[in-house]
């Protein structure tokens with residue numbers, strides 16, 4: 335059952351999806367204090383493996399140092415060069431590409447060519463800027479704010495569930511998918527929060543029937559929203575049986591979690607994925623996705639083959655659905671930037687209402703005028 339049984343106001347206004355002012359406010363107040371998924375441990379499994387990425391305008395380097403995962407700003411303290419331009423690679427020592435300064439695990443300078451030229455040594459200003467890194471299962475998260483609570487607390491009450499859904503030996507990361515969209519980051523986030531569009535946009539996959547309200551439970555909270563869906567279609571029962579055969583415990587559930595502002599975690603009996611929405615401008619977003627497939631505990635060529643076939647099928651279907659969604663983002667963005675409608679949210683879309691309410695409250699924004707209440711509209715305007 336849905337929490338609300340009536341229509342809801344569309345709280346955000348079109349300008350909240352396209353202005354530089356809104357973008358800057360969100361970066362400062364929503365994104366910088368949050369934890370952000372950046373990679374799976376298996377993407378940098380060897381000692382010395384690293385990867386780089388740009389997060390909210392800051393270049394970042396994530397490194398495996400003897401099994402410890404460390405994040406630094408990818409900027410050298412000598413003359414500001416990027417330590418490396420490579421998207422990923424392997425380096426026994428963290429070393430700047432320009433003059434070869436080397437840094438230790440704490441970001442302090444280690445070996446410096448012709449160090450005597452730098453006397454007297456300014457220890458305080460020669461250290462790399464570093465960021466907090468914490469793990470949940472195989473997922474690595476980074477945080478740029480020292481006052482943010484630990485990851486376990488931030489992912490609560492879904493930390494243990496996430497840990498189980500993204501960890502060996504039951505689950506294995508099988509696919510990395512990253513793509514850019516011509517829309518504000520909230521457009522794809524709101525898309526993933528509702529099942530209302532599935533019959534119109536994903537007819538091939540979902541058919542004519544919307545998922546039944548009686549099988550859906552929405553969790554609405556200012557830090558997160560969730561969906562627990564009792565998965566009982568023929569396909570979902572088949573997935574559950576497959577998981578059981580591979581040595582896992584079937585759950586018959588589709589779980590969808592949105593940790594505000596921009597982390598989405600999805601788990602089913604055969605495929606789990608994490609989605610991270612990284613705004614790259616007021617009207618563009620990079621979507622970063624990591625897929626995990628059930629591998630189970632059963633071993634042998636038949637088990638490997640079946641797990642692989644199930645994964646291929648699940649991946650094809652998931653990407654088909656995501657590609658259908660992708661096309662709508664730019665269209666909604668174009669409409670949003672020109673719209674003079676107040677907009678409206680149905681009870682099936684109530685997680686969007688909770689998400690918008692979180693943004694309004696966190697940024698201290700004034701709600702849009704209520705078209706059903708002209709008195710309130712006058713006060714607001």
Ligand code: FES
Nearest residue numbers: 410412413430433
């Ligand atoms: S800029 Fe990095 S060593 Fe010179």
Ligand SMILES: [Fe+2]
Nearest residue numbers: 525536655659
């Ligand atoms: Fe969709």
